[in-house]
Amino acid sequence: MAKQAPVLEVQDLRTYFYTRTGVVKAVDGVSFSLMPGETLGIVGESGSGKSMTALSIMGLVPKPAGKTVGGKVLLDGEDLLQKSNSEMRQIRGRKICMILQDPMTSLNPVYTVGNQLIETLRMREDARGHGLKERAIDLLSKVKIASPETRIGNYPHQMSGGMRQRVVGAIAISGSPKVLIADEATTSLDATIQYQYLQLLRELQKDTGLSIIFITHDFGIVAKMCDRVAVMYAGKMVEFAPVRDLFNKPSHPYTEALMRSVPNVDEEVDKLYAIEGQPPALDKLPVGCPFAPRCPYVFDRCLHEYPTSVTVGENHHAHCWKLI
Amino acid sequence: MSQNGAATSAVISVENAQKYFPVSKGVVVRTTIGHVKAVDGVSFEIKQGETFSLVGESGCGKTTTARMILQVEKPTAGIIKFQGNDLATLRSEQYREYRASVQAVFQDPWSSLNPRMRVGSIIMEPLLTNRKLSKGEAKEKLESLLEEVGLHSFQGDYYPHEFSGGQRQRIAIARALSLQPKLIVLDEPVSALDVSIRAQIMNLLRDLQERYGVAYLLIAHNLATVRYMSHNVGVMYLGKIVETAPTHELFTNPMHPYTKALISAALPSHPDIQREDIVLSGEIPSPLNPPSGCAFHPRCPFVLDRCSKELPVLKELKPQHEVSCHLY
Numbered sequence: 001m002a003k004q005a006p007v008l009e010v011q012d013l014r015t016y017f018y019t020r021t022g023v024v025k026a027v028d029g030v031s032f033s034l035m036p037g038e039t040l041g042i043v044g045e046s047g048s049g050k051s052m053t054a055l056s057i058m059g060l061v062p063k064p065a066g067k068t069v070g071g072k073v074l075l076d077g078e079d080l081l082q083k084s085n086s087e088m089r090q091i092r093g094r095k096i097c098m099i100l101q102d103p104m105t106s107l108n109p110v111y112t113v114g115n116q117l118i119e120t121l122r123m124r125e126d127a128r129g130h131g132l133k134e135r136a137i138d139l140l141s142k143v144k145i146a147s148p149e150t151r152i153g154n155y156p157h158q159m160s161g162g163m164r165q166r167v168v169g170a171i172a173i174s175g176s177p178k179v180l181i182a183d184e185a186t187t188s189l190d191a192t193i194q195y196q197y198l199q200l201l202r203e204l205q206k207d208t209g210l211s212i213i214f215i216t217h218d219f220g221i222v223a224k225m226c227d228r229v230a231v232m233y234a235g236k237m238v239e240f241a242p243v244r245d246l247f248n249k250p251s252h253p254y255t256e257a258l259m260r261s262v263p264n265v266d267e268e269v270d271k272l273y274a275i276e277g278q279p280p281a282l283d284k285l286p287v288g289c290p291f292a293p294r295c296p297y298v299f300d301r302c303l304h305e306y307p308t309s310v311t312v313g314e315n316h317h318a319h320c321w322k323l324i
Numbered sequence: 325m326s327q328n329g330a331a332t333s334a335v336i337s338v339e340n341a342q343k344y345f346p347v348s349k350g351v352v353v354r355t356t357i358g359h360v361k362a363v364d365g366v367s368f369e370i371k372q373g374e375t376f377s378l379v380g381e382s383g384c385g386k387t388t389t390a391r392m393i394l395q396v397e398k399p400t401a402g403i404i405k406f407q408g409n410d411l412a413t414l415r416s417e418q419y420r421e422y423r424a425s426v427q428a429v430f431q432d433p434w435s436s437l438n439p440r441m442r443v444g445s446i447i448m449e450p451l452l453t454n455r456k457l458s459k460g461e462a463k464e465k466l467e468s469l470l471e472e473v474g475l476h477s478f479q480g481d482y483y484p485h486e487f488s489g490g491q492r493q494r495i496a497i498a499r500a501l502s503l504q505p506k507l508i509v510l511d512e513p514v515s516a517l518d519v520s521i522r523a524q525i526m527n528l529l530r531d532l533q534e535r536y537g538v539a540y541l542l543i544a545h546n547l548a549t550v551r552y553m554s555h556n557v558g559v560m561y562l563g564k565i566v567e568t569a570p571t572h573e574l575f576t577n578p579m580h581p582y583t584k585a586l587i588s589a590a591l592p593s594h595p596d597i598q599r600e601d602i603v604l605s606g607e608i609p610s611p612l613n614p615p616s617g618c619a620f621h622p623r624c625p626f627v628l629d630r631c632s633k634e635l636p637v638l639k640e641l642k643p644q645h646e647v648s649c650h651l652y
Binding site: 045046146160162163190191192193194195196199218219220222223224243244247257258261262263264267268269271272273275276278279 | 381382488490518519520521522523524526527545546547548549551552571572575585586587588589590591592593594595596597603604606607608
């Protein structure tokens with residue numbers, strides 16, 4: 001593969017929430033890069049900071065409690081964190097866009113689907129008139145909605161969950177973005193519908209050279225869709241690897257434990273490994289490695305110092321003292 | 325209720341159960357214009373100490389089936405037998421006993437526990453309504469239940485909001501266990517929980533089953549969970565069971581095209597796993613107006629001529645492996 005410049009580069013991103021009980025470090029020093037046409041998975045449990053990473057990239061951190069206090073988000077070399085609100089409005093939807101989990105809450109229930117599609121087109125293209133409706137129909141057929149000419153007049157409640165999520169997808173790609181962030185985008189869909197949707201995203205990616213970030217808690221989605229994976233725990237990326245290396249040789253004890261605790265469709269397991277305890281509260285993080293209290297390999301050093309990044313293979317890094 | 329209970333080891337058996345919901349139209353004069361056949365002739369039985377799972381996509385009737393067993397919904401037709409006795413013929417005393425013997429754990433532990441009650445009272449409520457216990461006995465029982473599900477005895481004085489999701493699900497399990505039930509209905513018991521917590525709860529459920537011989541009816545859409553938890557599986561589509569088999573057999577040798585598609589759509593456990601690609605076109609049709617013949621035929625990749633005309637019935641193709649499909 002020829003050397004390419006990354007579309008998106010995130011460096012040492014920090015997003016903190018200031019609450020009465022203290023500072024919650026939701027995203028605490030996250031760095032990664034995303035190549036054109038690549039699919040990156042960010043896996044983690046709830047509260048690990050994966051969604052907040054996405055919102056920080058989009059500049060949509062809930063204010064005033066949350067604030068991105070440090071780092072850089074370079075999209076084609078431009079730092080998004082330095083942009084004003086109105087500049088960000090131009091970038092969101094055109095260069096970078098996001099699909100959320102629940103299509104019922106991301107679509108407006110009182111407008112027709114066509115209305116919402118045309119609205120985004122009008123915002124983005126300054127185009128007017130009849131051409132817009134045709135473009136909207138064209139977009140709906142791109143996301144494989146049957147008979148788009150009639151569907152365009154439907155309200156969201158007249159569609160099924162899978163179809164609604166397709167409409168959200170159509171709105172997302174309407175501005176021909178370079179980066180698409182899918183935050184648990186298929187979690188609320190049924191198995192066979194989820195499969196169709198993932199297949200659709202693959203095709204769109206092939207046609208447009210889109211880069212996708214999948215934010216998920218499901219290793220299955222990672223295995224099926226992603227080229228590279230980042231595992232997050234307590235606001236930090238603890239392991240970063242090409243997808244096969246992660247599955248063949250999980251290096252961080254958290255990744256390893258998580259993989260062993262997931263039941264398997266492909267074979268019977270005798271007894272699942274259960275990780276003891278729960279993820280730590282982010283405002284009361286332990287000193288040292290946040291996984292130390294649950295880690296089976298914990299030793300003295302883990303309790304005092306946060307581990308440095310250790311290279312365990314080509315493009316494969318993990319933050320763990322055990323690996324040194 | 326023991327007169328013919330000994331004849332069979334099935335804790336519960338469902339025979340051709342149906343549940344139709346009427347759909348009506350009109351504001352002033354309501355007229356019934358049709359029925360949604362939520363469950364349309366489902367039969368299965370669950371033996372003591374075994375787990376039977378119902379899988380299928382939303383709207384296939386798996387939850388309605390569970391609700392009929394819990395007697396929240398009265399079946400439109402069909403027989404549900406508990407230890408050999410038809411529920412419809414139970415007298416009030418026996419009916420109370422049935423209610424105590426069948427318990428449930430629901431998906432969302434945030435809404436299934438009363439936020440204004442202490443955990444101790446939540447767990448003990450079914451026991452105190454159904455059995456006579458002295459204060460000392462009740463306290464002892466509560467402590468043993470809490471310990472059973474991996475909580476500390478002092479936590480009985482806490483309120484539900486003081487617990488995490490996994491711990492709340494443990495509380496719900498303790499409540500279900502309190503009456504030493506014969507059957508527990510588990511409706512998506514782990515899907516609301518975090519990945520690392522799911523294994524804890526699934527292991528706990530399996531341990532309890534081993535210890536007490538309780539039967540589970542598991543409702544789940546995650547096939548991996550089903551494979552780990554169950555002895556037998558029934559696959560439902562539009563209110564009917566289309567295939568049923570022991571777990572290992574079903575996953576290694578799925579026969580119905582819908583089962584095949586479900587397994588093919590299940591996300592792989594490793595990036596190198598390539599599955600037979602069976603992409604279903606379209607979505608589940610409306611149960612108000614199901615397709616003629618086999619309800620699956622509009623989406624089936626192997627559709628035959630007779631599929632749209634004749635209704636297939638469950639046939640036993642291998643021991644305990646039943647499939648309802650014209651292909652066989």
